[in-house]
Amino acid sequence: MRKGDNLIDILEDWCKGCEICIKRCPVQALELSTELNKRGVYPPKLKENNECTFCRLCELLCPDFVISVTREEVKEVDEPKSKLIIGGVCNDI
Numbered sequence: 001m002r003k004g005d006n007l008i009d010i011l012e013d014w015c016k017g018c019e020i021c022i023k024r025c026p027v028q029a030l031e032l033s034t035e036l037n038k039r040g041v042y043p044p045k046l047k048e049n050n051e052c053t054f055c056r057l058c059e060l061l062c063p064d065f066v067i068s069v070t071r072e073e074v075k076e077v078d079e080p081k082s083k084l085i086i087g088g089v090c091n092d093i
């Protein structure tokens with residue numbers, strides 16, 4: 001298994017622009033977007049130099065459930081070392 005990128009999903013149009021997420025992020029990983037959402041506010045976005053530590057504080061503090069933080073984990077699946085065949089197991093592959 002290898003660790004992948006942290007992913008932050010932001011439902012921009014749900015954001016009401018309170019900026020709690022931006023102000024409380026311990027590593028200042030978020031900033032205001034430059035584009036207004038449908039509610040007429042600037043939602044958060046990750047900064048270019050992504051410093052997110054996957055703490056999930058922004059997700060937990062957002063009153064409007066705008067942010068979801070997930071860590072992408074990619075499982076490297078090993079090729080099977082044996083193959084089940086009719087009548088038994090064949091290890092000769």
Ligand code: SF4
Pocket residue numbers: 014015016017018019020021022043044061062063064065066067
């Ligand atoms: S805490 Fe939620 S509602 Fe407030 S600015 Fe951040 S995403 Fe928007």
Ligand code: SF4
Pocket residue numbers: 008024025026027028029030051052053054055056057058059069
């Ligand atoms: S998960 Fe933590 S470090 Fe990442 S943006 Fe949210 S508050 Fe900041």
